[in-house]
Amino acid sequence: MRKFGTVPAGAFVLCILAASLTRAVNWPQWRGSAGTGVSTETRLPADWSSKKNIRWKTPIPGRGHSSPIVWGNRIFLTTDIEGEVVPGAKAVRHIMQGTDFKHPDSVGADRKHILKLICLDRDTGKILWERTAYEGTVYDDRHRKGSYASSTPATDGAHVYAWFGSEGLYCYDFSGKLIWKSSLGPVPQMGMGTGTSPVLYQNLVILQCDEDNGEKSFIAALNKETGEEMWKAARNVQASWATPLIVPGPELAELISSGNEWIVSYDPATGKELWRTRGLKATQSRAPLRGKDWFSFRQASLPSAPSQSAWELPAILPAVLISPGGTSAGQPTCRQESSTAITST
Secondary structure (H helix, E strand, O other): OOOOOEEEOOHHHHHHHHHOOOOOOOEOOOOOOOOOOOOOOOOOOOOOOOOOOOOOOOEEEOEOOOOOEEEOOEEEEEEEEEEEEOOOOOOOOEEEOOEEEOOOOEEOOOEEEEEEEEEEEOOOOOEEEEEEEEEEOOOOOEEOOOOOOOOOOEEOOOEEEEEOHHHOEEEEEOOOOEEEEEOOOOOOOOOOOOOOOOEEEOOEEEEEEOOOOOOOOEEEEEEOOOOOEEEEEEOOOOOOOOOOEEEOOOOOOEEEEOOOOEEEEEOOOOOOEEEEEEOOOOOOOOOOEEOOOOEEEEOOOOOOOOOOOOOOOOOOOOEEEEEOOOOOOOOOEEEEEOOOOEEEO
């Protein structure tokens, strides 16, 4: 029998809870409620170790790179338990510039996988329940350092939404009951796995699904209560792993999405495109950053050789700064940034 390893529950969440269990605010999705990565918590520990500022530690089966989310006294996270090799199982075929392509770090599609959503008690670390969302072979490979549980779930306080890419979107209530599940179809991503996370807006759960060469890329919104597709917008954007960002506005909210060829703003209620500007012409795995009067889009660079253990960042990392205010009738104010200067374009 194959033995599965375990990893500790997210240490970052545990350290925060150690200082402020009774008054902790909710952290309901990737980078928090506003998608900015900023918390209003105070009196948090500035340092920790395996023994310092840790209230509890719970082993979690499998491998997951998603961030834990918190609502009230509940923590939710996802994991992938990788099993035995399945004879004949293999990843979907990828084509790049007219020829077959397989990334040297692509692995995983030849094995059985169990994809799970797990709920823990915030105060004690006790696992309250775990549910198997999907079990079987998978559509595409993942990066050898990645996981099929890389997308952070999202919650509105009543339901939890867990996205496993081509293996589906799953909605559970807080007791672990499956409310609905939906397939958005196969989303091949060059054998690198899924990275984007679901975003909630009003009665919608929104997913950015950029695939391979971009011919079938799209962004879509489903009804939070039923899983019914409410709108879908085609995107001629190559595979990306960035999570879109909801930005409130004086007249309407904007759904800002990053991509290789294009940075695009949509009306999150309808999927209507509001404006677009050129992208960074590079792999996009970083979510847009938001300041008081600007958005920032930065490039993430891949290792230059498969043997390297860390991502390398060049001395000058290309970025785009955009001032808000783009509408369906106008264009955003866009600037190209380098490490030394910002110039108008």
